[in-house]
Amino acid sequence: MLDIQTNYSLKQLNTFDFDVKAKYYVAPKTEDEILEIINNEELKALPQFILGGGSNVLFTGDFDGLIIHPQIKGIEKIDEDENHVWLLAGAGVVWDVFVAYCVKNNWGGVENLSLIPGNVGAVPVQNVGAYGVDAKMVIDEVYGLYLEDGEPFCLNNAECEFGYRDSVFKNDMKGKAIITEVSFKLNKKPVYVTHYGNVEEELTRNYSKVNIQNIRKAIITIRERKLPDPAKLPNAGSFFKNPVVTLGKAEELKSKYENMPLFPVNKKEAKLAAAWLIEQCGWKGKKVGNVGVHQNQALVLVNYGGAEASELKQLSADIQKSVKEKFGVDIEPEVNFV
Numbered sequence: 001m002l003d004i005q006t007n008y009s010l011k012q013l014n015t016f017d018f019d020v021k022a023k024y025y026v027a028p029k030t031e032d033e034i035l036e037i038i039n040n041e042e043l044k045a046l047p048q049f050i051l052g053g054g055s056n057v058l059f060t061g062d063f064d065g066l067i068i069h070p071q072i073k074g075i076e077k078i079d080e081d082e083n084h085v086w087l088l089a090g091a092g093v094v095w096d097v098f099v100a101y102c103v104k105n106n107w108g109g110v111e112n113l114s115l116i117p118g119n120v121g122a123v124p125v126q127n128v129g130a131y132g133v134d135a136k137m138v139i140d141e142v143y144g145l146y147l148e149d150g151e152p153f154c155l156n157n158a159e160c161e162f163g164y165r166d167s168v169f170k171n172d173m174k175g176k177a178i179i180t181e182v183s184f185k186l187n188k189k190p191v192y193v194t195h196y197g198n199v200e201e202e203l204t205r206n207y208s209k210v211n212i213q214n215i216r217k218a219i220i221t222i223r224e225r226k227l228p229d230p231a232k233l234p235n236a237g238s239f240f241k242n243p244v245v246t247l248g249k250a251e252e253l254k255s256k257y258e259n260m261p262l263f264p265v266n267k268k269e270a271k272l273a274a275a276w277l278i279e280q281c282g283w284k285g286k287k288v289g290n291v292g293v294h295q296n297q298a299l300v301l302v303n304y305g306g307a308e309a310s311e312l313k314q315l316s317a318d319i320q321k322s323v324k325e326k327f328g329v330d331i332e333p334e335v336n337f338v
């Protein structure tokens with residue numbers, strides 16, 4: 001029996017800590033419960049939003065519809081061979097619980113994605129990434145149901161059309177599907193990725209041995225040093241995506257700003273560091289009313305307490321405007337506005 005709540009506060013369910021309400025809220029624990037929602041004509045008629053860990057969403061006001069908050073749990077080993085193990089995890093599993101489980105078993109592939117907030121179900125949507133690894137490197141298949149008719153789907157890695165913080169779930173399948181489970185292919189003989197940023201330096205400084213347990217510890221230390229804990233200072237991680245520009249544009253900027261970080265993407269494009277662009281515009285550490293730009297990472301916008309979503313929207317727009325004016329570059333939010 002579905003437990004549908006009305007006028008439900010989402011304060012605990014979004015890491016910006018906005019006290020908005022959902023007209024209806026349901027947290028299905030099984031695929032059957034999701035099917036019940038899909039097959040219910042009254043619920044179907046409502047605007048719907050699927051909420052994961054709430055760590056990448058900006059609620060701009062009360063939600064006049066149904067929030068579906070999948071709570072399918074469980075991690076199961078479904079296959080293995082000499083070199084790999086395949087795990088199936090429920091969309092409602094907390095991502096870092098999954099990472100910790102893999103690391104404990106010495107199955108490599110997700111250790112660089114330690115301490116990223118959110119649930120397993122959101123990981124393929126965003127193609128979550130950090131420290132030289134992204135989810136597409138480990139996702140095998142994504143399972144779910146179409147909201148229209150409850151038909152199940154299973155997409156393999158290529159069919160997910162993963163890109164930088166992007167996938168088919170943010171494009172063709174946006175608003176049309178609900179992810180129930182994700183399978184991952186992990187390495188029994190882990191390959192260490194330590195080249196990104198100061199991972200190598202952190203490892204050699206504090207750990208005598210490189211293994212996935214120590215990589216996880218080093219990444220956690222780096223993240224805790226730079227990124228504010230949403231439980232203490234509400235935020236949604238990177239607020240903007242790093243912009244991809246033409247090589248011509250990148251070179252033009254580089255000739256003017258020698259120290260500008262630049263990451264080649266392909267033969268035609270390069271990625272710029274949004275944090276750097278924002279910092280150069282003088283935003284880093286700036287507080288505006290109840291919101292601001294974090295002092296250690298200019299890509300992170302924070303709610304200092306009691307903020308209205310409109311304040312964050314305004315700050316976001318002001319930052320976009322100044323980056324555009326100074327560098328001629330558009331930066332797009334990574335966070336979903338609802």
Ligand code: EPU
Pocket residue numbers: 129130131132196197227236237238239240241242261273274275276277279284296297298299334
């Ligand atoms: N930088 C600045 N100022 C800052 C912060 C960074 O100039 O305030 C410069 C750094 O010096 C560096 C460059 O910007 O040259 C990139 O910085 P960093 O390595 O910290 O990563 P990022 O590009 O800002 C991305 C992800 C993060 C992820 C880190 C580490 C996006 C939108 N963000 O940030 O993901 O943790 O790389 O891999 O791609 C998230 O998505 O919520 C998130 C935190």
